[in-house]
Amino acid sequence: MSAAVTRYNSASNVSASGQEAVDSLLHGKFWSSDGAPRKPLELTYSFVSPEYEHVTTHWQEGLALDPSFITDGLRSSIAGIFKQIEDFTRLSFTEKKGGGEPGRILIGASKTMDEAALLDAAAYAEFPDTNDIAGSVWFNPWYNTVRTDGSPGSQLHLTAMHEIGHTLGLKHTHDESEIDKDNFPVTQEYDSVAYSVMSYKPMIGGEDTGGFKSTPLTYMLNDMAALQYLYGKNMTTRTGDNRYDFAGKTYVYETIWDAGGNDTVSWSGRDTSANIDLTPGTLSFFGGVDTKSDPAAWDKDSGILGIAYDTHIENAEGGNGHDILRGNDGNNLLQGGRGNDLLEGRGGADHLTGGAGADVFVWRDIAHSGPETAERDTVHDFSPADHDRLDFSALDANTGMQGHQALTFSDQTPRPFSLWYKSDDTGLTVFADTSGDTREDFSVRLNGVTTLSAENLILDTARVTAIPPDNPVREDTIPHNEGVEGAVYKSNFATGPVTITLGMNEPTPVLVNGVQVAEIIDYNHLAGGAFDDHLTGNDLNNIFRSSGGHDTIDGQGGCDYMDYGEEQGHIVVTLADGGQSSVVRVNGTDKDTLKNIEAIIGGDGDDRITGNDGNNILLGNAGNDILKGGAGDDALHGGDGDDHLDGGPGNDFLAGGAGKDTVSYASYTDSLDVKLRGETWGTVSIGTGEKDYLHSIEIFVAGSGDDKLRVEQLTSTLSGGAGADTFSYNGSSTSGTIIGGWHQILDFNAAEGDRIDLSHLSQGLLVNHFSNTGPARNAIWAEPLGKDLFLRIEATGDDTPDFSILLQNTSSLSASDFTFS
Template structure:
């Protein structure tokens, strides 16, 4: 058969490839341009194989020599040639040679006299060699010394015989040279640290600087082309994209020696170490080495790196064994199981799914969106750069979210969670957990157990849930929920919202303007610095606002409020009867009930609700607002401003300095006072509680009631009702149709001027009371009418005196006396 032709080597620009390519003129690859595949035939020496006598300078084959390899050598040769075909786009076809048909790649034995002039690095006249691809009959032929018959040619046993097959085929198939310091095409050379078998089977070194002795059974030899070999073969022929292109599982027998490189063309693949007891280092990155199984040896020393992954091969998944494994992911979306043992797993790039399984594991998500599961024991999980999901599961785990918006779940037992940067969601779940939100706006939930939560910077949400929890908001506008149990909640800096929940909680807002809600239980609420809002809720709560303009909500009689002097202008909103404590300035009544509110020694502002309230000012110059409802407003001492609002209000006035303000149509309002009083606008009723006082109405229909002394009661405008009560009172109806009741004592019903209206006197006592006229007003007649006396005045007005006759009326003209 004719050969497929040869394309001369040209530099690729990658020193790892160029260092392996023979630089001799006329040497190259089989077939077309670099990067294209080829079909090659191969054969071992058989009955029909013919060779030209002395066809090369080495004079092989020797006349009369049996050139037939052993069966073991033939198996090794076939396996080795297909191993090369598994990594590069070379289609191998085995043929049986005849006089008219010879293979491209041939394998036979020779003991050429000229060849025996060569010695290897160890002084043996034992050798194998091959001819490179070129335009000659000898190209592609592989020759082994017959004395190499006792070498181990079994594939995958690390024997030197099988390794020599791979090595010589590297010459025959690809035009590779033996790696020396002289380098390959374009002078490319490998460093001393790369010139050994782990990088290329074309090297003569087992480890850097240490030659590989093929007679030393202690030396480990590779069972496949290695990293740079595969890279160079694929540069020449392209990769074999059908080899292991489906979902492949790479598993090894327990204790199996490994020294190989994996080429995998596709699928979702797994390196499975789960059947092993020894610890492994598994690196899923292409071009990397893993430490798996017994270490390789250079004959004297041992080295752990045994398995490599070819460049551009993607292995997605890994499973650890029962030992303490280390697993490193790659840029794919990895699924990794740590297995038993104390494992270290790093996800690297990709959206990884990592299970620590049993053992105290350490797991790093690294880049992209990872899911990390700790497993049975106390694990440490690190989220990485993107938005990760971390589950501690069992035992006392430590979880680090690190960057981005992470979801973290502690699981059972006592876990510690660190959110890091990003808006994290953190669940402590069971056990006494410790959660740190750190930066940004985090959500922390302690759940069961006695948890401690730190929000850190950012606007965080913290919830203790069940158990006796400790919550610290730190920086930012935080929201804290204590949940059930006896909790300690501290807002820290900025404007916080804090809910105690059930139980007797300790709540401290910290700095800035906070909102505190004790809710259930007997709570202690401390506002701290800033203008705070404190709502005790149910229970016997103790509230203290601290510095700032604070607002308190009191909802039951057992709650208390304490304030420091000069600590701001403070407000109490009460739903029950309440007396303002010292240093609180403002009281506001809320809720649906009729309640009472009393001020303190300060200048208070007191406001009622929409029900019927009793509001008492206490000391100081107070402002009292009744709001809706029939309220009673008592200024007590000081110069007070009282405004009842809508409803029939009652004002208790103790000082002439008090001011009463009523709106029009705001109800029938009453002023009760102990001193001379002229009622203001929109006040309808005035009651004197003193003795010998003056009560003066306004221009609406008033009811004026005297006290126990000799009062002067003047109705002024409107249809008024005047009652003198006890004492010798003087009642002046004024204009309008008035009703006058003198009460006990010698009372005077005084009339003066014009337009007085038609009045009625209800209790005129003959011989005791008197009607007086003045200022030009005269009585022009007194007549009886239906059992009453009617007194006609010169102004045209009429006085009806009930229950008496005309003869019983005494009229005194003051102008006449």
């Protein structure tokens, strides 16, 4: 490790801001040189390439790295994410290459993340801290089986933004904060990726998590606010007069940070409606969607735009639909375009142009358009002939009285608590008195109009009418986004057999009894109905859900899953090789026929699931399951229950889950080098070739070689099989890895050369002899228990046994059967 490179290691505690949008995202620490937030700071980052593999696995034992996952395109996309953060904060990022010590933020892919997630987590990241592995991001190749570049708009790009957010100190919106554990899970109002990429929910108010069909291109409103609270604001970004024109964009889901200038947001030329709000810290919506809309229903003319807190956009342009344009406290220029539009300038001296159509101009506060020329709003194209109207219904005519009093129209005669106008050669000015002194408290200028009537006004809330919607969002048409696996398409409506053959980036017909009843685009998750359905996937990763009939499923390309998670019976299946078919049986009865399926998700029963010669993912779920991987590099996860896992040939990943789980290598003749590490990934090295990874395994069965079985967990049951086996127990007084534990050896045989190794105890643990006379300090002694021996180990020097080993069918031992520390 190069001494010339110093890794940035200082993380400081952060205090709450008092703003929910910010505090709901703060985990508790941030990177800092002196503990003070919002200062310029340079951070380095590195990708886990071969030059950094050794130091990374040294820092975190048990990592199974997959460098091939980090494609050149993904590197470029992640660099773009860092550049995006530089745009709105005072952080700067530099990639560290060339070996030695890697950058502060370490980005890689590991098939052994901290949890045995397999399909449950796309990635994992560490918060800022002072340890070596803090600030690291680990993608899960089991979850992201298709290698993509993570381009903006894809699920992988959202995942990368989310995890990098963690590395900088942002938590999930729904999690407690280390700052205040009671107050800062976010309220439902903000719990959506529309406000923060740290949320799990695609839409406001929804209970569903995941299933994102549309994903943000940038960090969103609350993300920017929280990161700026930690790392300051970049006030040099886009200080000129910028035009944010979405007319040519096919995808809008982003937040703008703009530090200055006279700027414009435009939906000009689009045929769908825009709902644009220029207030800093708000969302704008296009195409009739809002925060409660399912993003899966968006089409190319829909989307969400955030305007960051402290970003001031001056101008907005609508399109050809029925638009809603709202300004902010500055001097705004709002132009509606075609359609029946609603324009509201709010504070400042605003200029409003409705364009063609019957437009409504709205004022909700007398302070929004003052009586003097310099603070007065101007409407440039008010047209009674086009049925334009001025909406003053929210103005209180008499602020001195309780309740809301509507203004009355007094034509051209000033009267108390009324509204009147004065004409001139170029137009007219509308005035209002709300104090009862007939003085002008409010005014609006209308250019090109010389007369006004009551029909042109809305003075009473009873006369307020809604703008009619246009172009409702199509619920069965979904745009394609690279890497996104969409929501499940369910066929439970069908009155007969369903046939679906998924296309690639093109409409797919849904047939019922051979007749087309619907058309879908890019649904990669399918569920049949009550009949015998035929469901065929495409070259992406597809998930098929078990349904009522005897279905025929063909996954085609990609890594495809068959999900029996809702089945209550016993599932038995052996996946066939080479595109051949296999039959799934449930409770002894034929259920489905599968072809080109690589992954099986079991149900609640005692399942028997066997893979093929490919790389399989087998999940047992509840029940006492038997999972066998076969050849290939497989991932097996038992789930709840007492499961039995056998990876077979290949480099396998075997996770037991809850229950008392068994891994068997009984058929192996090569020597095994085993580490059992409980809920941290351990390893099995097989001869000089294969290497498997283990998680949450309580029972280990070895083969006939001379095996070394090392235990670093609280309980274990070991079978060494034939050969000279070594049973090694590792731990320390501080980690407590084995202290208080209870272990078993099923077949200890001193005549074959078996040994118990206590030489690797460390940090305050010491066993230096075998006691024939019973309990002794720093010793091991045996107590008969029927046909077995119960070994007691005292390693801390206090005459109290610290852990125990039961040797089954063993009558005697001697000091030569042990290796001492």
